[in-house]
Amino acid sequence: MTASLLPVEAGAGRAPSSLIVTRSRRPTTWAGAVGAVGLVALAVLPFLASQGFVNDLINLFILVCMASMWNALAGYVGLVSVGQQLYIGVGAYVVLVAAQHGVETFAAVPVALVAAAVLALPASWLVFRLSGAYFAIATWVLAQVAMLFVERFGSLGGGTGAPVPGLDGFGPTALLRDTYWLALGITALAVISVYLLLRSRLGLVLTAVRDNEIGARSVGSRVMAAKRVVYVLAAAGCAGAGAIIAISQLDVEPGNVFNVQWTAYMIFAVLIGGLGSIEGPVIGSVVFFVLQQTLANYDVWYLIILGSVAMAMAIWARRGLWGLFTAKVPVHLFPVGYYVHMDDGLAERRGLSRLVMGPARVRPPSTTTDKREEP
Amino acid sequence: MTFVNALVQGILLGGLFALFACGLSLMFGVMEVINLAHGDVAVAAVYLAVVLIPATHVPAIWIFVLVVPVFMVGGYLLQRLLFQQALGSGPITTLLVSFGLSVVLENVLLEVFTANSQSLNIGSLVSGSVQVSNQVYLPYLSLIILGTAVVALVVVQVFLARTRTGRMVRAVADDREAAQLVGASYRHLFGVAAALAFGTVALAGLALGMYTSVAPSAGPSYLLYGFAAVVIGGLGSLWGTLLGGMILGVASTVGALVDPDFGAMLPYLVFLAVLAVRPHGLFPKKVLL
Numbered sequence: 001m002t003a004s005l006l007p008v009e010a011g012a013g014r015a016p017s018s019l020i021v022t023r024s025r026r027p028t029t030w031a032g033a034v035g036a037v038g039l040v041a042l043a044v045l046p047f048l049a050s051q052g053f054v055n056d057l058i059n060l061f062i063l064v065c066m067a068s069m070w071n072a073l074a075g076y077v078g079l080v081s082v083g084q085q086l087y088i089g090v091g092a093y094v095v096l097v098a099a100q101h102g103v104e105t106f107a108a109v110p111v112a113l114v115a116a117a118v119l120a121l122p123a124s125w126l127v128f129r130l131s132g133a134y135f136a137i138a139t140w141v142l143a144q145v146a147m148l149f150v151e152r153f154g155s156l157g158g159g160t161g162a163p164v165p166g167l168d169g170f171g172p173t174a175l176l177r178d179t180y181w182l183a184l185g186i187t188a189l190a191v192i193s194v195y196l197l198l199r200s201r202l203g204l205v206l207t208a209v210r211d212n213e214i215g216a217r218s219v220g221s222r223v224m225a226a227k228r229v230v231y232v233l234a235a236a237g238c239a240g241a242g243a244i245i246a247i248s249q250l251d252v253e254p255g256n257v258f259n260v261q262w263t264a265y266m267i268f269a270v271l272i273g274g275l276g277s278i279e280g281p282v283i284g285s286v287v288f289f290v291l292q293q294t295l296a297n298y299d300v301w302y303l304i305i306l307g308s309v310a311m312a313m314a315i316w317a318r319r320g321l322w323g324l325f326t327a328k329v330p331v332h333l334f335p336v337g338y339y340v341h342m343d344d345g346l347a348e349r350r351g352l353s354r355l356v357m358g359p360a361r362v363r364p365p366s367t368t369t370d371k372r373e374e375p
Numbered sequence: 376m377t378f379v380n381a382l383v384q385g386i387l388l389g390g391l392f393a394l395f396a397c398g399l400s401l402m403f404g405v406m407e408v409i410n411l412a413h414g415d416v417a418v419a420a421v422y423l424a425v426v427l428i429p430a431t432h433v434p435a436i437w438i439f440v441l442v443v444p445v446f447m448v449g450g451y452l453l454q455r456l457l458f459q460q461a462l463g464s465g466p467i468t469t470l471l472v473s474f475g476l477s478v479v480l481e482n483v484l485l486e487v488f489t490a491n492s493q494s495l496n497i498g499s500l501v502s503g504s505v506q507v508s509n510q511v512y513l514p515y516l517s518l519i520i521l522g523t524a525v526v527a528l529v530v531v532q533v534f535l536a537r538t539r540t541g542r543m544v545r546a547v548a549d550d551r552e553a554a555q556l557v558g559a560s561y562r563h564l565f566g567v568a569a570a571l572a573f574g575t576v577a578l579a580g581l582a583l584g585m586y587t588s589v590a591p592s593a594g595p596s597y598l599l600y601g602f603a604a605v606v607i608g609g610l611g612s613l614w615g616t617l618l619g620g621m622i623l624g625v626a627s628t629v630g631a632l633v634d635p636d637f638g639a640m641l642p643y644l645v646f647l648a649v650l651a652v653r654p655h656g657l658f659p660k661k662v663l664l
Contacts, residue, residue, distance in 0.1 A: 129650060307478045
């Protein structure tokens with residue numbers, strides 16, 4: 001995560017061309033391999049685990065997906081949205097409407113992602129006119145309006161909602177498995193998208209904005225465009241979560257899918273796990289989920305406890321559990337930063353692949369973009 | 376003629392929205408904190424009154440004498456102990472902390488008082504009204520709420536303009552460093568502003584509890600109405616806030632003529648329309664007051 005550009009001392013007696021820039025200090029192919037094995041293990045899990053456990057994991061994946069999306073918004077581009085439930089609801093309702101019109105339910109999920117992304121563009125035009133708390137409240141109002149709007153349609157069940165048709169053909173086990181794979185797929189896609197986004201040229205802008213937005217603007221980064229890309233991605237990701245919610249709960253109710261509680265879950269999971277890292281939301285979701293399950297017999301006390309912990313974390317431990325951990329143990333499961341090494345001839349032997357050679361190409365995207373910043 | 380009545384009721388309802396908005400505007404104007412728990416604080420005031428009324432035998436209409444001071448002290452302490460800590464780590468943090476507070480408060484109320492809604496019984500006052508014409512009538516309660524809102528706005532304004540502490544609050548809002556140089560303790564003054572904000576929102580909650588029944592989950596929608604009134608009226612302008620509240624009130628009652636759900640939706644649409652056209656509100660003002 002850390003974009004550690006280690007300072008290169010001028011007096012080192014070497015020409016600048018003898019620098020090596022790598023994505024990590026040590027080779028990370030093994031981390032990728034472990035990740036792939038883990039994903040395969042999760043994929044075959046429904047054949048081994050109990051139905052109750054599989055169902056729990058679906059809910060955990062929904063949480064990881066939502067939290068990763070919210071983290072991309074707040075952790076990198078500083079957009080504190082309190083209205084991501086808008087896209088949860090849109091995802092759920094697109095699946096419902098498509099299924100009502102005879103589309104195969106699972107096939108409707110990609111449609112939901114695209115629909116949310118398309119809706120997010122005009123919505124971003126409106127809410128991006130505001131910043132900070134104004135932005136937060138405007139997103140919340142949009143979600144409220146969407147809920148009241150959807151409730152006006154009798155064909156969608158009005159205020160009480162409607163069951164998702166077309167799921168009767170599945171046996172209960174098959175339906176659970178398919179839902180599980182859908183949840184796993186969408187969640188993996190969400191996390192990997194954030195990872196790839198951060199490794200892209202735009203990712204450099206995002207990391208710069210996270211560290212210092214004014215600084216990023218002043219070197220000419222197209223901050224507004226970066227924000228819009230992240231907002232649209234987060235809309236699609238949350239719509240994915242909404243689609244899973246619709247299919248796993250078998251019905252869609254406006255008061256449920258448009259509930260601000262979903263955003264509370266995302267925020268608490270991210271704050272506990274760690275804002276501004278890919279690992280943080282995943283870890284925070286697991287902690288959130290375990291506590292939720294443990295305290296399941298005590299009504300909503302888990303929310304009260306998690307909310308209080310999240311507040312404390314926001315004030316005193318900004319980078320969350322993952323930040324506290326990496327402060328002691330410097331590991332990065334997702335190499336998205338850069339390291340600059342002196343080329344001492346040993347780098348190749350240590351197995352570090354050269355990413356970029358020579359300083360001429362190590363520069364922020366700003367130096368190549370001279371387009372005017374959007375207002 | 377029902378339209379004229381809806382218009383009148385809407386203007387009266389504006390007083391309630393302005394009471395909600397006043398505290399939000401104050402906290403944002405002085406310390407740039409938007410308290411997302413604002414609506415839940417109002418709901419908490421209703422529940423405190425529900426507990427206090429049978430315990431003290433104070434009539435519901437006078438219970439504010441007990442509830443408002445409790446909330447003012449609570450607001451001061453919350454600002455000093457929680458929001459002040461958050462302010463140190465950036466503007467995002469205060470937003471997140473107040474959101475956390477909102478969820479925690481709502482769920483504590485839910486645990487203690489169940490999801491059933493509560494209202495404050497004010498006896499025959501709730502149904503009495505002044506008949507102006509065949510179709511137009513002015514309910515006593517709405518008149519009292521609007522009157523309370525106007526009085527509260529005047530008190531806040533006079534406090535900020537005429538008293539020594541109020542002037543120091545404004546000084547800290549304008550330029551914290553300069554105010555500190557002349558000896559102002561900004562932490563204390565932020566606490567004072569929060570106390571005022573919590574006092575007005577407790578009043579708003581009590582008014583709401585007399586007007587309609589309130590469930591623990593009602594907080595966010597009143598936060599949004601209050602915030603909409605602030606934005607429409609223009610930030611930092613207390614009287615703009617009253618006007619913003621009235622615009623929202625009219626949108627709500629006129630929308631309800633179409634159907635009740637539309638009455639809940641139209642104020643939000645007005646808010647979004649104002650955001651799209653004039654993000655700084657209809658009556659923007661540069662400085663507080």
